[in-house]
Amino acid sequence: MNWYGLYTLFSKEVWRFLKVATQTILAPVITVLLYLLIFVSVLEGHVEVYQGISYSTFLVPGLIMMSIIQNAFANSSSSFFQSKMTGSLVFLLLPPLSSLEFYLAYTGASVLRGLLVGIGVWIAALFFVSLPIYNFWILLSFSILGSALLGSLGLIASIYAERWDHVSAFQNFLILPLTFLSGVFYKLESLPEFWEAASYYNPFFYMIDGFRYGFLGVSEINISLSLLIVSGFLVIVSAICLWILHIGYKIRY
Amino acid sequence: MPPAIKISQLHKHYKTLHALRGVDFEVPTGCFFGLLGPNGAGKSTLINIMAGLVHATHGNVRIMGYDVRQQWRQARQSLGIVPQELVIDPFFSVRQLLRLQSGYFGLGAENNPWIEQLLDSLNLSEKADTNLQRLSGGMKRRVLIAQALVHKPPVIVLDEPTAGVDVELRQALWAFTKHLHKNGHTIVLTTHYLEEAENLCEQFAILNQGELVALDSKSAILARYPYRFLRLTLTNPNVNLPTTLQANVQSIQNGELVLRFHRKNDQIASILDKLRIAKIHFSDLRTEEPSLEDVFLNLTTAKKA
Numbered sequence: 001m002n003w004y005g006l007y008t009l010f011s012k013e014v015w016r017f018l019k020v021a022t023q024t025i026l027a028p029v030i031t032v033l034l035y036l037l038i039f040v041s042v043l044e045g046h047v048e049v050y051q052g053i054s055y056s057t058f059l060v061p062g063l064i065m066m067s068i069i070q071n072a073f074a075n076s077s078s079s080f081f082q083s084k085m086t087g088s089l090v091f092l093l094l095p096p097l098s099s100l101e102f103y104l105a106y107t108g109a110s111v112l113r114g115l116l117v118g119i120g121v122w123i124a125a126l127f128f129v130s131l132p133i134y135n136f137w138i139l140l141s142f143s144i145l146g147s148a149l150l151g152s153l154g155l156i157a158s159i160y161a162e163r164w165d166h167v168s169a170f171q172n173f174l175i176l177p178l179t180f181l182s183g184v185f186y187k188l189e190s191l192p193e194f195w196e197a198a199s200y201y202n203p204f205f206y207m208i209d210g211f212r213y214g215f216l217g218v219s220e221i222n223i224s225l226s227l228l229i230v231s232g233f234l235v236i237v238s239a240i241c242l243w244i245l246h247i248g249y250k251i252r253y
Numbered sequence: 254m255p256p257a258i259k260i261s262q263l264h265k266h267y268k269t270l271h272a273l274r275g276v277d278f279e280v281p282t283g284c285f286f287g288l289l290g291p292n293g294a295g296k297s298t299l300i301n302i303m304a305g306l307v308h309a310t311h312g313n314v315r316i317m318g319y320d321v322r323q324q325w326r327q328a329r330q331s332l333g334i335v336p337q338e339l340v341i342d343p344f345f346s347v348r349q350l351l352r353l354q355s356g357y358f359g360l361g362a363e364n365n366p367w368i369e370q371l372l373d374s375l376n377l378s379e380k381a382d383t384n385l386q387r388l389s390g391g392m393k394r395r396v397l398i399a400q401a402l403v404h405k406p407p408v409i410v411l412d413e414p415t416a417g418v419d420v421e422l423r424q425a426l427w428a429f430t431k432h433l434h435k436n437g438h439t440i441v442l443t444t445h446y447l448e449e450a451e452n453l454c455e456q457f458a459i460l461n462q463g464e465l466v467a468l469d470s471k472s473a474i475l476a477r478y479p480y481r482f483l484r485l486t487l488t489n490p491n492v493n494l495p496t497t498l499q500a501n502v503q504s505i506q507n508g509e510l511v512l513r514f515h516r517k518n519d520q521i522a523s524i525l526d527k528l529r530i531a532k533i534h535f536s537d538l539r540t541e542e543p544s545l546e547d548v549f550l551n552l553t554t555a556k557k558a
């Protein structure tokens with residue numbers, strides 16, 4: 001392993017998003033706060049998802065996880081795609097960096113950005129709701145697994161993409177629908193039967209549900225099962241990502 | 254000691270295009286090597302295969318004895334590439350970029366003195382903290398060269414480093430590469446400035462349409478060209494050349510007549526006789542050896558016809 005090379009690439013990726021932290025951290029936090037304001041002011045008092053838990057308390061964990069995974073995806077996809085477009089990707093292809101080192105550096109930076117945004121949203125939300133942590137380790141596991149999953153998905157998308165709209169298509173037609181249909185805003189049980197059944201095939205649902213458990217101590221699905229499913233998806237997506245990096249798909253001709 | 258670069262039976266297909274057709278040669282360690290060929294000959298493809306940026310369809314390349322696919326870490330560590338395209342990372346300053354690049358090769362702060370030395374030798378010290386976006390084209394070119402050298406590779410490949418570079422910088426770059434060569438680096442150079450290649454390189458490979466058409470030392474390659482030239486300064490620029498000489502005329506302009514004659518089959522004496530008979534007088538006479546350009550054109554255009 002070229003550990004120092006991996007560390008350098010990881011720091012470069014972190015440095016890149018910290019340099020524009022207003023865009024990469026602050027802006028997403030504000031977006032989520034807007035969601036929170038709108039949904040809570042409309043629905044608070046009308047909807048009770050779990051007994052004894054207010055709607056805002058139900059909503060905030062989902063919103064935090066949503067922002068974690070969206071930003072993890074945005075980080076690796078925009079960074080990698082940009083270096084592909086400027087051509088500066090060549091400077092990462094010439095040194096002795098393996099596909100695993102490449103993958104770990106990009107995914108690691110995505111996880112870090114996801115976590116920072118997540119913490120930002122959580123702190124900001126504390127001004128609106130009281131949200132004690134039920135199990136810190138569950139929160140940490142789900143946020144790391146989820147952001148790593150989306151980070152590697154972002155890498156795959158940007159390796160595949162040839163134009164910016166390919167990346168945004170990935171975001172708008174895959175990530176966004178899967179996030180909105182994952183039970184961030186509601187409980188699956190409250191959906192019509194078909195959509196409820198379909199939602200069980202959505203990996204995002206297990207991330208949101210498991211993460212929420214870390215705050216509230218209640219979940220729709222057994223927490224170990226969610227953990228298993230999310231880990232399984234991470235393994236599959238990472239394997240695909242490592243494979244296309246290894247064969248140099250659309251990178252090395 | 255293995256050769257710096259060993260290329261064996263290399264083929265590259267890009268979909269339907271057969272860009273390299275069984276290229277086979279070695280670059281000896283410590284050599285200043287010229288890789289020449291017209292546009293589209295396959296030079297960059299060959300270089301990109303050395304760098305691992307392109308995968309060969311068949312055959313292999315070894316850098317300092319390391320196979321670029323099997324022992325890619327050692328191969329890449331041994332190779333410094335200056336790519337043909339001017340690419341930059343718009344996020345960083347020159348010094349930051351060089352430190353990152355050195356880090357990717359596994360080198361930490363211990364390499365910083367070398368980076369400062371590179372900045373200094375390439376006249377980049379003043380711009381070391383400037384963002385790359387705000388550098389001129391020539392400066393970006395120098396940054397590319399510095400980037401290729403951060404890990405002190407024994408083999409350095411420059412893919413048209415002087416394209417779009419002014420005369421002064423070109424001279425400076427050549428002086429710098431000569432210096433690297435003197436310090437024991439193997440240098441592979443592609444350029445379309447043949448006169449400069451002729452001055453710098455000790456050995457040449459000439460590619461044409463994906464095939465190696467010549468591989469030799471400078472003197473041997475120049476000797477391949479069967480003709481020499483006779484340059485005459487005419488006393489009367491308006492002369493009628495006799496038909497017996499028409500076949501030998503290379504050019505005639507501004508009162509300078511250049512005749513081409515075959516090393517073996519033509520004799521200077523008989524040419525001079527013909528001139529005397531035709532009453533063509535001249536005030537000066539010189540013989541000239543062919544230049545690399547003549548050989549190059551001879552080898553790369555003959556093929557097309």
Ligand SMILES: Nc1ncnc2c1ncn2[C@@H]1O[C@H](COP(=O)(O)OP(=O)(O)OP(=O)(O)O)[C@@H](O)[C@H]1O
Pocket residue numbers: 253267270272290291292293294295296297298299337
């Ligand atoms: N990625 C690619 N996909 C398809 N064809 C390619 C690709 N890269 C190069 N080619 C083709 O391969 C041939 C050789 O190209 P190459 O860039 O190696 O030439 P070159 O000798 O470097 O030319 P130049 O002097 O113009 O730089 C050309 O016909 C080119 O169009």
Ligand SMILES: [Mg+2]
Pocket residue numbers: 296297298337412
């Ligand atoms: Mg080229």
